[in-house]
Amino acid sequence: MSDQHQDIRDAVRDLCRAYPDEYFRRIDAQRTYPEAFVDALTKAGWLAALIPQEYGGSGLGLAEASVIMEEINRSGGNAGACHGQMYNMGTLLRHGSEAQKRQWLPKIASGELRLQSMAVTEPTTGTDTTRIKTHAARKGDRYVVNGQKVWISRVQHSDLMILLARTTPLAEVKKKSEGMSIFLVDLRGAAERGLAVRPIPNMVNHETNELFFENFEIPQENLIGDEGLGFKYILDGLNAERTLIAAECIGDGRWFIDRVTAYVKDRVVFGRPIGQNQGVQFPIAEAHIEVEAADLMRWRACELFDAHYPCGAEANMAKYLAAKASWEAANACLQFHGGFGFADEYDVERKFRETRLYQVAPVSTNLILSHVAEHGLGLPRSF
Ligand SMILES: Cc1cc2nc3c(=O)[nH]c(=O)nc-3n(C[C@H](O)[C@H](O)[C@H](O)COP(=O)(O)OP(=O)(O)OC[C@H]3O[C@@H](n4cnc5c(N)ncnc54)[C@H](O)[C@@H]3O)c2cc1C
Secondary structure, X not given: OOHHHHHHHHHHHXXXXXXXXXXXXXXXXXXXXXXXXXXXXXXXXXXXXOOOHHHOOOOOOHHHHHHHHHHHHHOOOOHHHOHHHHHOHHHHHHHOOHHHHHHHHHHHHHOOOOOOEEEOOOOOXXXXXXXXXXXXXXXXXXXXXXXXXXXXXXXXXXXXXXXXXEOOOHHHOOOOOOOEEEEEEEOOOHHHHOEEEEXXXXXXOOOEEEEEEEEEEEEHHHEEOOOOEHHHHHHHHHHHHHHHHHHXXXXXXXXXXXXXXXXXXXXEEOOEEHHHOHHHHHHHHHHHHHHHHHHHHHHHHHHHHHOOOOOHHHHHHHHHHHHHHHHHXXXXXXXXXXXXXXXXXXXXXXXXXXXXXXXXXXXXXXXXXXXXXXXXXXXXXXX
């Protein structure tokens, strides 16, 4: 671990200390947004880690960014409330024009504007993204969008959103991955312009929504990159997202292991600490081994990404291993807290729910296995 990483860890941990368990417990119970926490992270510049210095960010690498996310979750918080602000701008950074970058990135870096949302998933197509039905039709100097999205996170706490929509119908393209485009949507005042947002109450305190576009107009200058290449642009951004979420899971995993280790040393049943029983020790030791192994793959993905090498396999494998390890750690932590694990005041049940999400979103475990089988092992394509 470099000195810089340790400095980042210490500084993020220090900031998180002002937002202890009680803060996140209350926010979770009230199903509200951790506004004060996200503001503090923004003001300290942590969410602008990946924005180059010329656009007002700190120009750090993915490795450093991943340390920030890990420490938030390791401190008992949930980076899911704000991780989009760190990586959604990547599409704009990689594929936007210089004018677009100059217009938007400095404001995103300062936190004046939040770009926390990315709208890809649709209710009728799910993981089969190339079949999305939301359509953007070019009319003069605008695009007119009609369609529906689901599970779109942080829309109510964003000023801007990345939108994937079809600009050429599926039936008219040679390859199904063609004919989709990416837009930067200005969400300010969008309700009056044909975008309805319906919150989805869910298992985690995750602000996520259904979106309904009805003749919603987007100026042509908000198209990012070339029309028709949007799917490729989205895929380009996934490696950073996967790796950062792997780091969050590693933070969760370490939080669970710290908590359960302390608890089982202390809790006395049958006249001795429960942690003296190997039936208790082994699942915790196993989860610890898995978290540490996942961490190595996370560093490998970061190393390749920061050196501009392909890292699709490593980013996916890091996310897979880390989400699995944090889930194993969560299970052990809940199990060995016995009944107390179910009590809100221990925070185990909250973190348990939060880390479970990462088996499904932003990409489900099966889809990672399918990616590795097809691209890593050369097995026949299944869909
Ligand atoms: C809290 C939350 C926040 C989210 N935030 C966002 C967001 O901000 N933006 C966004 O665009 N999306 C978001 N999503 C959506 C998320 O990315 C999807 O839920 C996820 O990719 C799975 O898609 P699906 O729900 O449509 O499942 P489906 O595609 O319906 O799949 C259901 C299950 O079947 C499995 N499955 C499907 N096809 C196959 C196959 N061929 N082989 C094997 N197994 C298969 C999947 O692995 C999955 O477990 C969010 C979801 C949640 C729950």
